Amino acid sequence: MQTPFGKSSRILGWLYVVPALAFSLLFLLYPVVYNVINSLRTGQGISFGNFSELLHDPVFCLAFRNSILWVIVTTLIQMLFGFILAFVLENYARRFRVVLRTVLFLPMAVTPTVSAIVFGNIYAPQYGLLYGVFQSLGISDKFPTLLGDPHLATYAVQMVNIWQWLGFYVLMYSVGIASLDTEVLAAADVDGAFGWKRIRHVVWPMLRSTHWSLLVLGSIQALQQFPLIYLMTEGGPANTTQVLATYIFQKGFVENQMPFASAISVILLLLALLLAGLQLLATRGDFSIGGAKS
Amino acid sequence: MRRTSISGRTLAYVVLIVLTLFSVLPTVYMIDLSLRDPVQSFQPVLLAQHPILDNYRTVFNNPGFMKFFLNSAIVSILTVLLTLTVVILASFGLSRIKIRGHAFVFYLLIAGMMVPLAALIVPLTVSLKDMNLLNNYFGLIGPFTAIGTPFGMLVLKGAMDNFPRELEEAAVLDGATSIGVLWRVVLPTVVPSLLVVAIWQFLYSWNEFFLSLVVMTDNFMKTVPLLPLEFQGPYMTDPGALFAILTVISIVPMVVYVALQKWFVGGLMAGSVKG
Numbered sequence: 157m158q159t160p161f162g163k164s165s166r167i168l169g170w171l172y173v174v175p176a177l178a179f180s181l182l183f184l185l186y187p188v189v190y191n192v193i194n195s196l197r198t199g200q201g202i203s204f205g206n207f208s209e210l211l212h213d214p215v216f217c218l219a220f221r222n223s224i225l226w227v228i229v230t231t232l233i234q235m236l237f238g239f240i241l242a243f244v245l246e247n248y249a250r251r252f253r254v255v256l257r258t259v260l261f262l263p264m265a266v267t268p269t270v271s272a273i274v275f276g277n278i279y280a281p282q283y284g285l286l287y288g289v290f291q292s293l294g295i296s297d298k299f300p301t302l303l304g305d306p307h308l309a310t311y312a313v314q315m316v317n318i319w320q321w322l323g324f325y326v327l328m329y330s331v332g333i334a335s336l337d338t339e340v341l342a343a344a345d346v347d348g349a350f351g352w353k354r355i356r357h358v359v360w361p362m363l364r365s366t367h368w369s370l371l372v373l374g375s376i377q378a379l380q381q382f383p384l385i386y387l388m389t390e391g392g393p394a395n396t397t398q399v400l401a402t403y404i405f406q407k408g409f410v411e412n413q414m415p416f417a418s419a420i421s422v423i424l425l426l427l428a429l430l431l432a433g434l435q436l437l438a439t440r441g442d443f444s445i446g447g448a449k450s
Numbered sequence: 451m452r453r454t455s456i457s458g459r460t461l462a463y464v465v466l467i468v469l470t471l472f473s474v475l476p477t478v479y480m481i482d483l484s485l486r487d488p489v490q491s492f493q494p495v496l497l498a499q500h501p502i503l504d505n506y507r508t509v510f511n512n513p514g515f516m517k518f519f520l521n522s523a524i525v526s527i528l529t530v531l532l533t534l535t536v537v538i539l540a541s542f543g544l545s546r547i548k549i550r551g552h553a554f555v556f557y558l559l560i561a562g563m564m565v566p567l568a569a570l571i572v573p574l575t576v577s578l579k580d581m582n583l584l585n586n587y588f589g590l591i592g593p594f595t596a597i598g599t600p601f602g603m604l605v606l607k608g609a610m611d612n613f614p615r616e617l618e619e620a621a622v623l624d625g626a627t628s629i630g631v632l633w634r635v636v637l638p639t640v641v642p643s644l645l646v647v648a649i650w651q652f653l654y655s656w657n658e659f660f661l662s663l664v665v666m667t668d669n670f671m672k673t674v675p676l677l678p679l680e681f682q683g684p685y686m687t688d689p690g691a692l693f694a695i696l697t698v699i700s701i702v703p704m705v706v707y708v709a710l711q712k713w714f715v716g717g718l719m720a721g722s723v724k725g
Contacts, residue, residue, distance in 0.1 A: 160615070160622040161631075165547050169628070172543030175536045176559055176599055183596035184562045187573035194573065241469055248462040256466070258711050260473050265703035267657045269675045270696045273682065274480045277689070285479055288494030319476065322469070331718045351458045372564075380566035383659040383675070401568035401660070408572045409664060417572045425569040432564040 188425065195418035206419035215395050216420065219403040222310055223379055223424070226399060227431065230317045230381075231374030235367065237318075238325025243355060245326070246333045257330060261323030268320070272387035275316045279303055306396040309389050313397060316384050321377065325370060332366035333359065368439040375431045379424060400424040480700070483693035491689040505694035515677060515695070519702075521666075522656055522674040525587055529594040529655040530648050536595060537602035537647060542632045544603075545610035546618065556607065563600035567660060575664050585668040594655045602647040605717075609643035610636060642717035649707070649714045656703050674699055 161169070198205035210216045241260065245253040263271065278285045279302040290299045302312040336359065344358045382401040385391060391398035391406065398406075400420055408417030475496070483491065485501035509515070540559065544552045574593060575584075583589035613636055621635045637644075659675040666672045672680075681695050707714070 159546065159548050160619040161547050161628050165549075165628055167550070169543045169547035169549040172539040172547065173549060173555055176540035176603070177555070179536060179592065179596040179599060180559060180562055183574065183593045184565055184570065187570045187577060188565065190573040190577065191569070194576075237469060240465060244462045244466050248459060249466060254715075256470060257715065258708060259470060261711065262477065262704055262707065263473060265653055265657075265707040266477070266700050267675045267703065268659055269678045270480070270700050271476070273678055273692070273696060274476050274483075277483065277693075278476060278479065283492040283494050285475075285494060285496060288496070291494060319472065322473065327715065327718070331715075334719060351455060376564060376566055380568045380660075382568055401566070404568055404571060405660075408575075414572055414576070421569040421572055424566060428564055428566050428569065 191418045191421050191425070194415055195422045197415040197418075206416050207423075209416070210419055210423065215398060216403065218395055219398040219400050219420075220423070222397065223399045223401075223427070225310065226314060226317075226378040226381060227375045229311070230314050230321070230378045231371060233318050234321050234325045234374060235370055238322060238370070239329050239360070239363075241322070241326045242329030242333055243359065246330060253330070257323070257327060260326050263320045264323050266320065268383035269387060271316055271320055272384050275312075275319075276303070276388055279312055303389055304393055306393050309393060309397045313384050313388050316388070317378070317381055321374075325374075328366060328370055329363065332363045336362050365439065368435055372432050372435045375435070376428055379428050379431075400427075477700070480693055481697050484690060484697045486690045486693075488688050488690065502690075505688075505690040506698075508688075508691045509694045509698060517670060518672055518674050518677045521587070521671060525590050525594070525673055526652050526655040528587065529591050529598070530651045532591060532595045533598045533602055533651045534644060534648060536599060537606050538632070538637065538644070540599075541603060541607040541610050542628075542636065545607045546613065546632070546636060547628060556603065559603050560600040562596065563604075567597060571660060571664060574661070578665060584665055585671045587671075589665045590655070590658070590662060590673070593661060594651070594658065598647075598651045598654060601650060605643050605646050606640060609640040609720075613639060642713060642720045644717075645710065645713040646717035649710050652706060653703055656706075674702075 159165070195206055196202045196204065245256055249256060277283075281287055281299060281301050286302075287296065287299050290296045300308055303309050305312075340358070340362065344354060349358055380401055381399065382405065385397055385399060385402050386405065389397040391402045400423065404417045404420045404424070407413045407420060479496055482497050482501070484505050485503065486493075486498045487500075487502055487504070490498040490500065543549050544556050549555070570593075578584055578589045578593075581589075583592065617635060618631055621631045626634070657675055658673075662673045662675055666676065669680075677699060678692070678696060681692055
């Protein structure tokens with residue numbers, strides 16, 4: 157395509173891109189390359205030793221499984237409820253939608269350290285808010301120690317993530333719904349597609365690119381979740397809430413085994429690229445945030 | 451008017467009320483905990499009976515904590531400015547000048563979005579140490595800018611792509627240089643998108659925890675997300691004061707968002723109508 161800036165600008169124009177490339181190279185690409193090299197360092201020179209050690213490490217396997225679980229549970233729940241809320245706001249509560257959207261988005265502005273401590277208190281036995289609910293229902297003897305229970309702790313922490321991010325999904329779906337083709341919606345009106353039929357056959361399929369974008373963003377966000385787990389359970393009890401991110405921290409910064417931590421990082425990176433790659437392939441690069449399409 | 455069944459409408463309102471409460475209650479609970487004396491702190495209720503303000507007095511009498519806010523303000527504001535500069539220049543080069551290989555460079559830049567920070571934390575800390583950037587504001591500002599660039603490019607390049615070619619041609623015929631076109635002609639039309647990027651980047655850098663934890667180990671350099679760690683221990687017997695700190699911490703990003711949300715949502719919507 158012809159631009160008015162002349163031929164020379166296509167070369168000189170590179171100067172505009174240099175700062176962005178410099179930051180990305182220095183703080184994203186170089187660390188990635190360093191990581192790969194560092195992960196191959198073992199006591200006996202360069203080898204895949206750290207990786208084979210990983211496969212035999214039960215905690216790593218647990219962390220890997222939990223990371224996948226985080227991606228599936230948090231992303232899907234956030235998408236489902238984000239969509240439902242956005243649909244309800246746009247169709248049934250238009251008068252209050254701006255206020256409600258803001259209220260729903262607010263947890264997103266709360267520092268994760270704060271939400272970790274607040275939810276720690278909500279889950280606390282004897283004096284927590286949830287305990288109060290159990291008490292008023294007369295079933296306080298059935299109250300589970302959520303963060304101390306190996307089966308429930310992961311989900312209890314995931315709940316905080318869902319609380320924090322739900323508003324973002326509502327917002328993205330609202331933007332998506334607001335930008336739907338009005339002619340198609342008018343045609344749906346004529347055809348008598350309302351309520352469930354409208355959701356199932358008109359609105360949901362039309363939001364395809366929003367779904368995929370949120371799936372990518374949600375997966376990456378879930379994979380890098382660190383503060384909630386670190387502050388609420390420190391990976392416990394018995395490593396049952398450990399994810400790749402917290403295990404990297406433990407190996408690299410607590411136990412000072414940097415090459416081993418690098419190996420876990422490489423696996424985490426590959427997992428993220430695999431998930432994002434699959435999703436981008438499925439949409440053939442139709443990725444959008446709000447209205448910005450690439 | 452749209453026809454909807456009564457049961458459908460009822461269901462919609464129930465869902466709306468339940469999820470809104472789910473969204474609001476933890477914050478209400480936090481604020482109420484900050485208004486309790488040590489005895490009431492351990493009552494499992496949403497709202498205490500006798501709210502007090504003493505905890506805020508305790509917090510504001512502790513001089514140390516303002517330093518955290520100053521550090522966070524410096525890091526967040528510089529990150530926002532630097533990210534905007536980097537993203538504006540790159541978007542212009544790729545979208546309007548269309549340098550050779552612009553499509554490839556664009557995908558290269560937004561590929562950074564797929565990299566989870568946790569996977570970079572080890573090498574990033576090592577290289578920041580080599581560059582003498584540990585316990586240095588730029589040890590956070592640099593990586594935050596790099597991490598924010600992909601999202602910024604996606605939003606801003608998208609907005610610049612919609613700029614009409616004719617206006618640009620007219621400016622060039624009038625003798626404007628490329629940087630002049632960017633500054634005076636293109637930039638004023640993408641202000642909503644700039645605000646989206648600025649708000650997003652501010653919330654991100656204000657709230658970031660993981661990198662700050664490993665980069666800012668010196669007490670004088672710590673940022674706000676690390677503040678509760680300092681106070682969690684000492685205030686074990688007096689949770690009211692801890693929750694007063696948490697409330698004070700939350701106020702900044704919440705006020706920023708509420709004050710600017712009109713532009714944040716507007717900017718996202720503006721892109722979508724054109725795109």
